[in-house]
Amino acid sequence: MPQGDAKALVEARGASFGWASRPVVGPLSLVVRRGDFLAIVGPNGSGKSTLARGLVGLLPALSGACSSSTTRVGFVPQREALDPVWPITVEEVVRTGAAGRLSGWRGYSKAQRDAVRARMVEVGVDELRAKPFRSLSGGQRQRVLVARALVAQPELLVMDEPTSGVDREAALVLRELLSALVGEAGLTLIVVTHQLELVRGAATRVLRIEGGRAREVEPSQLDRVGADLSEGA
Numbered sequence: 001m002p003q004g005d006a007k008a009l010v011e012a013r014g015a016s017f018g019w020a021s022r023p024v025v026g027p028l029s030l031v032v033r034r035g036d037f038l039a040i041v042g043p044n045g046s047g048k049s050t051l052a053r054g055l056v057g058l059l060p061a062l063s064g065a066c067s068s069s070t071t072r073v074g075f076v077p078q079r080e081a082l083d084p085v086w087p088i089t090v091e092e093v094v095r096t097g098a099a100g101r102l103s104g105w106r107g108y109s110k111a112q113r114d115a116v117r118a119r120m121v122e123v124g125v126d127e128l129r130a131k132p133f134r135s136l137s138g139g140q141r142q143r144v145l146v147a148r149a150l151v152a153q154p155e156l157l158v159m160d161e162p163t164s165g166v167d168r169e170a171a172l173v174l175r176e177l178l179s180a181l182v183g184e185a186g187l188t189l190i191v192v193t194h195q196l197e198l199v200r201g202a203a204t205r206v207l208r209i210e211g212g213r214a215r216e217v218e219p220s221q222l223d224r225v226g227a228d229l230s231e232g233a
Helices: 049-055 090-097 110-123 138-151 168-182 219-225
Strands: 006-020 022-031 037-041 065-069 073-076 156-160 188-193 205-210 213-216
Touching: 006 049, 006 110, 022 049, 022 065, 022 188, 037 049, 037 168, 037 219, 049 065, 049 156, 049 188, 049 205, 073 138, 090 138, 110 138, 138 156, 138 168, 168 188, 205 219, 213 219
Parallel strands: 037 188, 037 205, 073 156, 156 188
Antiparallel strands: 006 022, 006 065, 205 213
């Protein structure tokens, strides 16, 4: 989709983001348009996650401005950010993504229940639906969290380091899933990662973050400009 013809979902104008009034990344100007697969890459600690949270409104801009034309945003956090110790099943985790967040399975409509099942099938975790979430492997957990985010039918899906703590085989499965999601009509992706293999050949746009500074590079140049990303700590 040509960028000039695409609807802007998120627009940052000279925006900086950070914590406790201290800028971590920016200032930068960026437009995320419908149908984009934007990969935000850079070493660990460079400000990637801070930027992603700012773009979707989880952090206010410390300078400049950032606006969005949609409230339908799905967010998949790093695996470590959601590691429950209570006995909750895969289906129960996915169910929490349903609109309304009503208590009790009977409080959900048939359409919501169907959406939960359809998303579990779509990401390949339907056979795991009765298993405790905490018993799953890292890659399986990430797919469950993607299903949860997709239940609400977001226009924009943001994934923060989705391959953190998963093995190479699981990372490749997640990559195939992301590639499939790109093909969904109307779905826009922002993926934060320092592992290039996840987005190589799939991302339509690449934003390189280093030392809090951002610059957009051609996806075809991903390997050349990011050869050191796997070494970030």
